[in-house]
Amino acid sequence: LAAVAVVAGAGLVGSPASAAAVSLQSVVPVPASVQTAAGVTYTLPAGATIQTAAAATGIGSYLAGILRPSTGYALPVTTASGTPTSGIALLLTGADSSVGTEGYQLDVTATLVTIRAQTTAGLFYGVQTLRQLLPAAVEARTVQPGPWVVSGGRIIDRPRYAYRGAMLDVSRHFFGVDIVKRYIDEISQYKINTLHLHLSDDQGWRIVIDAWPRLATVGGSTQVGGGAGGYYTKAQYSDLVAYAAARQVTIVPEIDMPGHANAALASYAELNCDGVAPPLYTGTDVGFSSFCVGKEVTYTFVRQVLTELAALTPGPYLHIGGDEAHSTSDADYRTFMNRVQPFVAAAGKTVMGWHQLGQADHTAGRVAQFWGTTTSDADLSAAVSKGDKVLLSPANKTYLDMKYNNQTPLGLSWAGLIEVQTAYNWDPATLLPGVPSSAILGVEAPLWAETLTRLADIEFMAFPRLPAIAELAWSPQASRNWDTFKVRLGSLGPRWTVQGINFYRSAQVPWA
Ligand code: TNX
Known part of the structure; x- marks a missing residue:
């Protein structure tokens, strides 16, 4: 069952097709609020589009720049008309008011991923969260097998400090x-x-x-x-x-x-x-x-x-x-x-x-x-x-x-x-x-x-x-905890390996 992909220049990347999708709870920095949707996942299809608010095409292109090399998908970036019903949507309307000026709301259903924010900064942070929710191999700069699965649920997030x-x-x-x-x-x-x-x-x-x-x-x-x-x-x-x-x-x-x-x-x-x-x-x-x-x-x-x-x-x-x-x-x-x-x-x-x-x-x-x-x-x-x-x-x-x-x-x-x-x-x-x-x-x-x-x-x-x-x-502060942090941190190891980051393998961290 397990497919193993080789990433040029970055050694072996374990990418078992059957592996569980990254949990919404494993993101670093830990989001302010996470609701998981048991059993729901979104799988990015080859024909997906990235639809954005008119003012956010730059963020859409940035996301496409991360996803295209590893997925091999075209991922055209278009301006959203109305509310998208498939693919990835980056919108400047409808976010929970608690997200403030830098936060975002991320919703993952079986049919689409929606990031909503009040500013392009908020959308950018939502994009960073989405990136971590995709398999580590998404960071490769050569085409990888996928599948590109994201766990279902909702994240509402905002920064503690400006x-x-x-x-x-x-x-x-x-x-x-x-x-x-x-x-x-x-x-x-x-x-x-x-x-x-x-x-x-x-x-x-x-x-x-x-x-x-x-x-x-x-x-x-x-x-x-x-x-x-x-x-x-x-x-x-x-x-x-x-x-x-x-x-x-x-x-x-x-x-x-x-x-x-x-x-x-x-x-x-x-x-x-x-x-x-x-x-x-x-x-x-x-x-x-x-x-x-x-x-x-x-x-x-x-x-x-x-x-x-x-x-x-x-x-x-x-x-x-x-x-x-x-x-x-x-x-x-x-x-x-x-x-x-x-x-x-x-x-x-x-x-x-x-x-x-x-x-x-x-x-x-x-x-x-x-x-x-x-x-x-x-x-x-x-x-x-x-x-x-x-x-x-x-x-x-x-x-x-x-x-x-x-x-x-x-x-x-x-x-x-x-x-x-x-x-x-x-x-x-x-x-x-x-x-x-x-x-x-x-x-x-x-x-x-x-x-x-x-x-x-x-x-x-x-x-x-x-x-x-x-x-x-x-x-x-209430969401931070060393015992859960060290596990979340450890799960980032394979991602850093794919990115070619020379990190210190601290013995305090259970590296994945
Ligand atoms: C102190 S911290 C410095 C720097 C040194 C550093 C080395 C500070 C404001 N000044 O000039 O590079 O220690 O750790």
């Missing part, structure tokens, strides 16, 4: 456009909606700034370990931003200041208090560099950089760093940040910064990103009392660059070892007793890249912890 983030450090090691696009594909499957790019640090400046061209050509010319580094042209960066937007991901660009500034200081002597450019830096120390707080050119520089960056950024935030400014006095730090923050507002954007920014004045809408390992912090408390929103990236739970255990070949361990259960088992609303849950904007999983040089390294550190953090950010 900000569900991942961060990638492209400064310590540079990752080109193709790798970042692949990471966007990977994170958006788990309904992550923000990618924070750490574009500058001591070891590298990674974006062209026309007013200061040596930032990219000199500051971008190396990386940790002395390799060639690299940078994004404005056209490449805009292409990334558009690619992300098509996957409901907003890019938050970060230029780290006043510390973590050596690549810029090495590019322009005039930015240094002593007028002497330091050498480029390829080590992994932190806290040794600072922009010159007392020089006027510093502020001309920062204003021009942030203005050019804002012009490349459709999203609301510019991240101005502010962490580990160990070579800047507290008074200078406040002086610097209080002068620089208004440049962000003048460019039409909202300030985001690491939580030390709580030392500086509040600005409208400001977001403090908490990266501490304790449950109370004076700078964060100051930020919150001034009215900042909080983005949670506790380093001992969400730092994807921490080792899983002391055998992990990559990564650091200063914030602790982070096995999958440690990453998963906490509640964003109650982590920080002094911070009201109303101040929490969301959760972000940062991936620092001192030890990472290639896509396979990124994947090994992010999988399976990134989907764990994604579930914290999306799913209601």
